[in-house]
Amino acid sequence: MTVYFELSIICLIKYTHKLNISGKCVTISTQLVFQKTSVSRLKRTESTFLVVSVSRPSSIIQRLIEKRRKLHEEAIECMRKSIREINLEVEEMIKCESLTLQQKLQDLRDDVVKYFKPFEGIEDMDIDALKKKENTFHDTxxxxxxxxxxxxSAIEAFYEFLVKTEKNRTDKIKGLMKLTLQKVHDIGYQVPYENEEFFGNEILDLNKMTLNNMQTYEDLKKELRLRAAHNMKTWGEEILEAKERLKKCFRKLIKSSVTRFAGSLRSAASGNSDLSREISNIQSLHSKIQAPEGSDISVPVTEQDVENWLKQIRTTLAALDKGAKNIVHLYKNIIVILFNRFFTELDDFRKVIKRYKIMDESQIQEFESEIYTPTVDELNIRLKKDLENLQTVWERAIEKMRETINVTYGFLNGAACLWDKHFRRIREAQFLVLQDVENMVEVNNLSIGENEAKLNILIDKLRQGPNEKKLNKTVQEVYRILDGIKNAYGIHCNSEIQVVQKYRTLVECEIDVLLAEITRLLTVFPPDEDRDPKKQRGRGSQIETTKLDPDEALLPMQMLYCIFQVDAVKNWMFG
Structure with a gap:
């Protein structure tokens, strides 16, 4: 006879744990005592009892384990929810701060536009308007x-805010993890080493995210600083432009005052308004024959330049012809009035220039010598000239100048056609080469960009490498990519140089075409051998020079000077 007795022995689980958190390091030490006695079955055979051990799950223990599992999962989910709320709060703070920074930078740019606003259209202002302006150049x-x-400062403050916010977020999340770790230990669903491993991974991920965010903030700061530097460079260029506009304004005002005073002084010196008007015209037209102040005479190249030159020179000659026939004598008693009014005007300009602080004293003197002195000397000479023989000299000279202009116009018009075609072909060659270069650079940059992206990824891996073996492996990959980038740069450089060298070949071909066309043109317009500069220098050394009498009428000599200037355009046929 066999009798079985079932004995239920309660499983006993006992463990202790200790949590140490210092800074970013979390250490958990645990001690586990696990005692388990399975259900035993007593077997009796006749007069002897045999004890047989049989395992059987307990429903009470299962319910207890299930309850602890739910509490454990709820604690983890609550922690993750709190972390998400912290992240959303931080992101909202960063978004608000970034919008504030963006608006502030935009307001600063708008303020700069307002600073430069008073200098728009300043070229057309008069001296009284400049005196009334409150915002001077120095203030701007x-x-x-x-x-x-x-x-x-705003960019630096924004960067400090980002760093501080990131640190606060990290501290909050770590504190939350500390509380959650203590809570899951108290629940006791998992053994301590499993909890330690889980929270260790969470902290590792948090540290990685923090480092990545810090690097992103640093890159953002550099980008904003570069933009700020670019803005300052642009503003500096606008400051220089405003300064040049002011100088141009003063030059224009001085020249206009010269013309205004000259006209008014002539009217005051003579009761004949027609005579005053003719004197003003002859002075302004004579200055057009001469080289403009501060510029060089250049040969008209394009057809439009030739037409404009012909139109301007014919208009000037016609006006000179009309004015020279009406001027009969010169009024010398206006020189004193001229200088007095000029120096009064000069003092006004000095005050305004010093107020704007765009020039120092030496620059003001250079400015006066550049603008005032030549103009005053020119007027002084013109007002002292004897105009009695002007009509006779001009009658003989006008026909000669017109003939010279017509001959030169025929040559320039023929040459301009060649240059127009030449410039058009050069522009087409430039366009083709530039297109090739842009296409080549775009393709090369795309190839290099891919390698550089891979390199950046490997560099990030180097920062996060867990051990020396993986670091060495990553370094080898970095060297391999760097070698590839170096070789690609060399190949790209050679290919781009070859593309650019096409332009030289095209230009050389175009020059050959131009030379052939010029040779054909010179057969139609053969140069005058007497105009050869070498022969002219030889003849010039044999000419006797005589000193002009100060009392001699100088205006006819100026008219002859105009004739020589017009006649000199024939020398362009040797150019």
């Missing part, structure tokens, strides 16, 4: 410098 420069410092 100071405001621009202040604006630059402000935008740099």
């Amino acid at each position: 420069v100071t405001n621009i410098e202040t604006t630059n410092h402000t935008q740099i």
Whole structure:
């Protein structure tokens, strides 16, 4: 006879744990005592009892384990939910701060536009309007410098805010993890080493995310600083442009005052308004024959330049012819009035220039010597000239100048056609080569960009490498990619140089075509051998020079000078 007795022995689980958190390091030490006695079955055979051990799950223990599992999962989910809320809060703070920074930088740029607004159209202002302006050039420069410092300070403050916010977020999340770790230990669903491993991975991921965010903030700061530097460079160029506009304005005002005073002084010196008007015309037209102040006479190249030159020179000659026939004598008693009014005007300009602080004293003197002195000397000479023989001299000279202009026009018109075609072909060659270069650079940049992206990824791996073996492997990959980039740069450089060298070949072909066309043109317009510069220099050394009498009428000599200038255009046929 066999009798079985079932004995239920309760499973006993006992463990202790200790949590140490210092800084970013979390250490968990655990001690586990696990005692388990399975259900035993007593077997009796006749007069002897045999004890047989049989395992059987307990429903009470299962319910207890299930309850702890749910509590454990709820604790983890609550932690993750809190982390998401922290992240959303931080992202909202960063978004608001970035919008504030963006608006502030835009306001600064708008302020700069307002600073430069008073200098728009300043070329057309008169001296009284310049005196009334409150915002001077020096004030604008100071405001621009202040604006630059402000935008740099705003960028630095934004970067500090990002760093501080990131640190606060990290501290909050770590504190939350600490509380959650203590909670899951108290629940006791998993053994301590499993909890330690889980939270260790969570902290590792958090540290990686923090490092990545810090690098992103640093890159953003550099990008904003570069934009700020670019803005300052642009503003500096606008400051120089405003300064040049002011100088141009003063030049224009001085020249206009010269013309205004000259006209008014002539009217005051003579009761004949027609005579005053003719004197003003002859002075302004004579200055058009001479080289403009500060510029060089250049040969008209294009057809439009030739037509404009012909139209201008014919108009000037016609006006000179009409004015020279009406001028009969010169009024010498206006020189004193001229100088007095000029120096009064000069003092006004000095005050305004010093107020704007665009020139120092030496530059003002150079400015006066450049603008005032030549103009005053020119007027002084013109007002002292004897006009009695002007009509006779001009009658003989006008026909000669017209003939010279017509001959030169025929030559220039023929040459301009060649140059127009030449420039058009050169522009087409430039366009083709530039297109090839752009296409080549775009393709090369795309290839290099892919390698550089891979390189950046490997560099990030180097920062995060867990051990020396993986670091060495990653370094070898970096060397391999760097070698590939180096070889690609060399290949790209050679290919781009070959594309650029096409332009030289095209230009050389075009020059050959142009030379052939010029040779054909010179058969139609053969140069005058007497105009050869070598022969002219030889004849010039044999000419006797005589000193002009100061009392001699000089205006006819100026008219002869105009004739020589017009006649000199024939020398262009040797150019």
